[in-house]
Structure formats: structure tokens, C-alpha cells
Amino acid sequence: MSDALIRFLFQQKHVRGELAYVQQSLNQMLEHHQYPLPVKQLLAELVVATSLLTATLKFEGEIAVQLQGDGPVRFAAVNGTHAQAFRGVVRLQAELTGESFRDLVGNGYLVVTITPNQGERYQGIIPLTGDSLTSTLEAYFAQSEQLPTRLYIFTDIQQHNRAAGLMLQVLPVEQEKARQDFADLVVLSDTITAAELLDLEPEVVLHRLFHQESVEVFPAQGISFVCGCSKQKCEAALFSLGRAVVAEQLAMGGLDMACEYCNASYHFSADDLQLIHDQL
Numbered sequence: 001m002s003d004a005l006i007r008f009l010f011q012q013k014h015v016r017g018e019l020a021y022v023q024q025s026l027n028q029m030l031e032h033h034q035y036p037l038p039v040k041q042l043l044a045e046l047v048v049a050t051s052l053l054t055a056t057l058k059f060e061g062e063i064a065v066q067l068q069g070d071g072p073v074r075f076a077a078v079n080g081t082h083a084q085a086f087r088g089v090v091r092l093q094a095e096l097t098g099e100s101f102r103d104l105v106g107n108g109y110l111v112v113t114i115t116p117n118q119g120e121r122y123q124g125i126i127p128l129t130g131d132s133l134t135s136t137l138e139a140y141f142a143q144s145e146q147l148p149t150r151l152y153i154f155t156d157i158q159q160h161n162r163a164a165g166l167m168l169q170v171l172p173v174e175q176e177k178a179r180q181d182f183a184d185l186v187v188l189s190d191t192i193t194a195a196e197l198l199d200l201e202p203e204v205v206l207h208r209l210f211h212q213e214s215v216e217v218f219p220a221q222g223i224s225f226v227c228g229c230s231k232q233k234c235e236a237a238l239f240s241l242g243r244a245v246v247a248e249q250l251a252m253g254g255l256d257m258a259c260e261y262c263n264a265s266y267h268f269s270a271d272d273l274q275l276i277h278d279q280l
Helices: 024-030 037-054 101-105 133-145 175-189 194-199 202-210 231-241 243-251 270-279
Strands: 004-010 015-022 061-069 073-081 085-092 108-116 122-127 149-156 162-170 215-217 254-258 265-269
Touching: 004 202, 015 024, 015 037, 015 175, 015 202, 024 037, 024 085, 037 061, 037 073, 037 085, 037 101, 037 133, 037 149, 037 162, 061 101, 073 101, 108 133, 122 133, 133 149, 149 175, 149 194, 162 175, 162 194, 175 202, 194 202, 202 215, 231 243, 231 254, 231 265, 231 270, 243 270, 254 270, 265 270
Parallel strands: none
Antiparallel strands: 004 015, 004 215, 015 162, 061 073, 061 108, 073 085, 108 122, 149 162, 254 265
């Protein structure tokens, strides 16, 4: 399955769903980083989760899903857009002592920031109470959106650098009926396996899980890794740091700036820095 997000709707139940698949875009994000395997798996889960959350937005804009903890993974974040373009990064502060979600992140917070192109910015913050990213996100939806949500995310990083996810969510309608619909469908979706979600085409997955339901499937939307860094943006960052910092780098004869998302490097020669210095 190519990198894509597929939305679907149960025509006779008050529930919507999404499937997300990433492989090529995930490879592009990870190829220049030397993250330990458990960290790559966590970041892959976060990419899929961000894609699934972005698909719930009803406007054009951006979403950032962040984990902030006191474990070896101090910070992990994926930024996504309504066009399903994403980039992600992890910052480590200690050697890994385990491979579970809690071993990696410890105690901390999940922060979801939604920034519409037009309108006010919204941020939701909840403590990390779950033992997995999926349970933490389900708690976020329950507390912030008050919409029952079930998430399934599986990764295959060691062999193929790929991940896939399934989300079911109650529609914001009559809650009593919607919740019963949701509970009935969760019984079916709980049978999904990693092999099925990672290896089977989305139509086959939906048929295996919900063949007794009437499901409307919408056209797939491509998912891509887009960093967005450039030398011009690095130059703007140097301007923001001020004359003294630029002068210090000028005295050292030049500067190399690396993007933390894609590891691209941008070189500023002494002449480049002199031009920036003269304009400050």
C-alpha cells in the first residue's frame, strides 16, 4: 500500500473511520537519523497518529502532536498539514533503559496544537496516563473533544520502515445511539492484527472487519514527508539571533547549520556572514 490516508463512513451507523499507511515518506524522514530502533518505532507511531488526527480537521491548517517527558525521550513531535505533509523529530536526553512507551517517555504530557490558516490557534494538553501512544490519544479525544475514539497503530521498522493505523470515531450527533454504534464496531475492529493492517489492501481490511456493514470509502489522499527547510530560513534565523551572535560566528570563519528534521546542512561562509552582519 502506497503512502496514503483513506477516510470511510458507516452509512447506517454514527461512526467514521480512517486508515493511514506510510513507508516511503517514513524512510525519507528516518534515513538521515541514527535513532535507536525503539525511538524509530515511537516516531513512526507518532507520524501515523498525526495523519489520522489531521484528517479530522475541517479546515486548512497545521497540527503538531508532541510528547514531552522525563524519560530518555525528552521530546518527540510530528507536524502535519491538512494536505497530509509531515515532518518529525525526537530529542533524547539519556540512554534507553527499555523499549516500552513508558520506558521511552516516562512521565509527562501530550500536547496537540491546531493552527488554522484562518482563525484562532487551539492547544490541548493532557498528562501521559496511558501505557501506549494509542491509549494516550484516546484519552485526549475523550477529554478534549468528548468523542469516543479507538486507535490501532502497528509498525514494522526493523525490516521495512513502514507503519499503518486504523481509527474509529463517533460522529458528533446523538450521543446515546452513536456510542452504541461505536461499541458494536469496536468489538469487530479489536480483532485486527498487525499483519492484516500492514500487509492487506485497505478494501480487504474493511471487508474483513466490517463485511456486514455498509461502508462508504472516500478517495485516498497521499501522505508525504516535507521538511520545508531552506538556506533562506536559516538566514532569517541568524537575523533573529542578532548582531553579536553573527559577529561571533564571523570571527570563527563561517558557520554550518543543520536542520534537525531532515539533517540537511547549510553553509554560511565568512562573506555570507559579513553581509548579514552589515545588515543588522
